Amino acid sequence: MEKLLKVLGNSGSTCGNCNSIGCGTCGPTPAKSEAPLAFTRRQWGRTVLVGSAGVLLAGCSQKESPEKASEEASATPAASAAPTAPSLSPELAVVQQSKGPIMTTLEEFYKIGPGPSSSHTMGPMRITYDFFQRVSKLPEDQLKRATALQVHLFGSLSATGKGHGTDRASLAGLLGKAPATCPPEFLDGLAANPDQTYKVTIGPTTLDLSLKDIIFDATKGDFPHPNTMTGKLLAGSETLYELEYYSVGGGFIEWKGYKAPEKGQPKYPYEHARELKKYLIDDKIPLPKLLLVNEMAISGKNEKEISEFLEQVAEVMVRGVNTGLQVDSVLPGPIKLHSKAAAMQRSLKTSAKGPAGRAVTQVASYGFAMGEENARGHIIVTAPTAGSAGIIPAVVKSLQDLNIPKEKIRDGFLAAAAIGYLCKHNATLSGAEGGCQAEVGVGSSMGAAMIAQALDSRPKVVSNAAESALEHHLGMTCDPVAGYVQIPCIERCAYGAVKAWTGYCIASEEVPEERRVDLDTTIAAMALTAKEMNSKYKETSEGGLAVSLVLC
Ligand code: SF4
Numbered sequence: 001m002e003k004l005l006k007v008l009g010n011s012g013s014t015c016g017n018c019n020s021i022g023c024g025t026c027g028p029t030p031a032k033s034e035a036p037l038a039f040t041r042r043q044w045g046r047t048v049l050v051g052s053a054g055v056l057l058a059g060c061s062q063k064e065s066p067e068k069a070s071e072e073a074s075a076t077p078a079a080s081a082a083p084t085a086p087s088l089s090p091e092l093a094v095v096q097q098s099k100g101p102i103m104t105t106l107e108e109f110y111k112i113g114p115g116p117s118s119s120h121t122m123g124p125m126r127i128t129y130d131f132f133q134r135v136s137k138l139p140e141d142q143l144k145r146a147t148a149l150q151v152h153l154f155g156s157l158s159a160t161g162k163g164h165g166t167d168r169a170s171l172a173g174l175l176g177k178a179p180a181t182c183p184p185e186f187l188d189g190l191a192a193n194p195d196q197t198y199k200v201t202i203g204p205t206t207l208d209l210s211l212k213d214i215i216f217d218a219t220k221g222d223f224p225h226p227n228t229m230t231g232k233l234l235a236g237s238e239t240l241y242e243l244e245y246y247s248v249g250g251g252f253i254e255w256k257g258y259k260a261p262e263k264g265q266p267k268y269p270y271e272h273a274r275e276l277k278k279y280l281i282d283d284k285i286p287l288p289k290l291l292l293v294n295e296m297a298i299s300g301k302n303e304k305e306i307s308e309f310l311e312q313v314a315e316v317m318v319r320g321v322n323t324g325l326q327v328d329s330v331l332p333g334p335i336k337l338h339s340k341a342a343a344m345q346r347s348l349k350t351s352a353k354g355p356a357g358r359a360v361t362q363v364a365s366y367g368f369a370m371g372e373e374n375a376r377g378h379i380i381v382t383a384p385t386a387g388s389a390g391i392i393p394a395v396v397k398s399l400q401d402l403n404i405p406k407e408k409i410r411d412g413f414l415a416a417a418a419i420g421y422l423c424k425h426n427a428t429l430s431g432a433e434g435g436c437q438a439e440v441g442v443g444s445s446m447g448a449a450m451i452a453q454a455l456d457s458r459p460k461v462v463s464n465a466a467e468s469a470l471e472h473h474l475g476m477t478c479d480p481v482a483g484y485v486q487i488p489c490i491e492r493c494a495y496g497a498v499k500a501w502t503g504y505c506i507a508s509e510e511v512p513e514e515r516r517v518d519l520d521t522t523i524a525a526m527a528l529t530a531k532e533m534n535s536k537y538k539e540t541s542e543g544g545l546a547v548s549l550v551l552c
Contacts, residue, residue, distance in 0.1 A: 101265075102269075103263055103298055105298055105299045106413075107299070109384070109417055110310075110383060110413070112179065113125055113126065113251060114169055114172075114179060114379055114380070116164060116374050116486075117164045117387070118382045119247050119430075120161055120164035120165075120247070121164050121165050123248070123249075123252065125172055125177075125179045127173065128174045128231060129177065131243060132174055135149070136203065138203075144203075145240065146205050147207070147236055149213060149231070150213050150232045151171075151213065153167075153170070153214065153216050154221060154223055154228040154230075155223045155227060155228050156219075156227050157247065158216045158219045162216070165191065168211065169187070170229070171209060172186065174209055179379075180379070184376070187377050195211075224256075227248065228244065230244045230245065231245065243256065244256040249429075249430050250429055250430070251382050263298045265298070266294040268290050273523075274520055276463075277459070277463070287414065287459055288453065292306060292414060311406065313381050314409060314410075316380075317380075317383075318397055320369070321394065321397045323369070324342075324369025324372050325341050325345045331372060333375075337375075344361055348365070362398065362401070363395075363494075365494070366393065366398060366497060367495070370393040370394065371491075371494065372490055375485060375490060384443060387436075388442070388493060388496060389443075391443035391444055391447050391497045392450065394447075394493070394497035395500055396412075398497070399412065399450075404454050404455070408454045408456070409454055412454035413450065414453070415449045415452070416447065416449050416453075419445050419449045420446050422519070426523050426524070427524075432539040433530060434530030434533065434538070435477045435478045435529075436473070436479075436488075437474055437529065437530070438526065438530060440493065441473030443496050444469040446500075447497060447500025448465035448466050448468065448501075448504045450500070451465065452466075452508065457508060461507045461508055461512050464506075464515045466519055467515070467518060468502075468503035469500050469503030469504075470526065473499070474522070477533065479541065480545075482546070483541045483546070487545060488545055
C-alpha cells in the first residue's frame, strides 16, 4: 500500500496536452486519500441477500456437515485469507524497491513456471528449487547424515495452499524440478498420486520424499510476510540446515538475509509515462529500443540473450495456447468447471457468426486455452500474474495468425513490459492489493500496447491503447469462486484479450492527441480505486461472485 500512497501523493495527473502535474486546470484531480470504506450493515445485508438469492436460483442449499465445511475451508485457497491488508516487513527488498526509477527486468517480470498462482504455486516451487540447490552444495559429511527434507508452509500459504497446489509445486522443487522446464505431466502425476513416494539423490544420500513432507503449518502468526515458508534438512530430529523464505508476490521470492542483486543504472530512468513520453516523442527514441537499452544496463545481459529469453517466453505461451485448444477436461477443484477452449475452436469450423463473431471467438478461445492451462497447474508465464496469464498468449497467438514477424512480436513484449512496469511501480499488480483491475486490467493494457507496438503504431497510439484497455477495467474486483483461479479468472482472460484488441482498435482510429485521459492518470485512478476497494474484493473470496455463486 505504500506504493499506492506514493502515487496518490504525487498523482502526476496531466490532461495529456501539457506536462504540468496537478495544475488543477485540466486533468482530473485524484480525491484525497481516505481510509478504506467500512463495510456497512447495509452492504452486509445486501451480500447476504445476494447469497440467499443465489441459493434460491440455484435451487439448493449451502447446508453441510461441519466436517465438510472445515475440510473445504482448508482446501479453499482464498476463503480463509485475512480480510485486512497484510503487513509486510520493511526489511523485505520488495518493500524497499518501490522507490526511485523503475529497475524491474524482463526475467523478473515474465516468469515461467506452474500455475495457477504466481505467489502460491510458482513462488513456492522457485523457493524449494532454490533450497534443493543450496542443500546440494552442503558438505558431504553433513549430507551423509541426512534422513529427510521438509518444507513448512505458514500464513496464507498454509491457509490457502491446498487449492493452489502449493504442496505439489513445493514437492516438485524439492525433487530438483526447475519451474521453467518441469513437464506438466510430472505435476499432474504428483496431483494424481498423492500417496506416492519419490526418490531424490543429493550428493551421497538418496532420500524418500512425498507430499507428507510438505507441512501445512500455522496459518496465523507474526510472519515477515504472509507467504512465509521454511525448508529443512533433517537428520532424525536434528535440523542440519534450515532457511526461511518468503513468496513476495508475482513469483518473486526472498529469504532471511536476502540482499537484492546489484543492478546497473538504467540509461533512460523513468517512473511515469510522462517521462517515457519525453524520451519517445521529444528525443525520438523508439520504445523497444529504450526498453532494450535499459534492460542491458540494468541486467548486464546483451541483446542476443534478451531476445532469446523473449523468444522462449513466446514459445512457452504459444505452446500453452496450442495445448489448451486441444484438451477437453473438467478442471481441478470443487467447481467442476468444464474447459471451453477446445469446443470454441471446433465450433469455429462451422460457425456462421460472420467476420466479427469469428474474430472475437478466435481471440477469446486463445485466452480460454491458456487460462485453462493455468487452472490445470501447467506451465505458464506471468504476464503480469498467473491469474491473468491467458491474455498476452492470446495476443501473441493472434499476432502470429497475422504473420507478424517474431522481431515485431519481441518489440511488442518490450512495450507490454513497459506498461506492466509502470503499473507495478505506481500502483499494484496484485489482486490481493488492488482487485482484478490490477491483474486482468493490467494484462489487457499490456496486450493493447503489445498489439500497437507490433503493428508499428506511433508512441502516442501505444500509450493510448494501453490507457484505453486499463480504463475499462477500473474497479474490477477480485472474487474468485471457492478461491480457485477459475471463475471469473479464466473467462476474464478471454475478455482481457478481446479488450486488448478493442483498446488498440480505438486508439489506432482516433486522433491520438485528442484523447482526454492519459496513461499516468488512469494508473493513478487504479491506485486510488485499489486503495478504496473493500478488502472483501481483494482475493479473499468473501464478496461478489465468490458469495453469490452457490456450488452444489
Ligand atoms: S479474479 Fe482476477 S485478480 Fe482475482 S484471482 Fe482471478 S484473475 Fe486474479
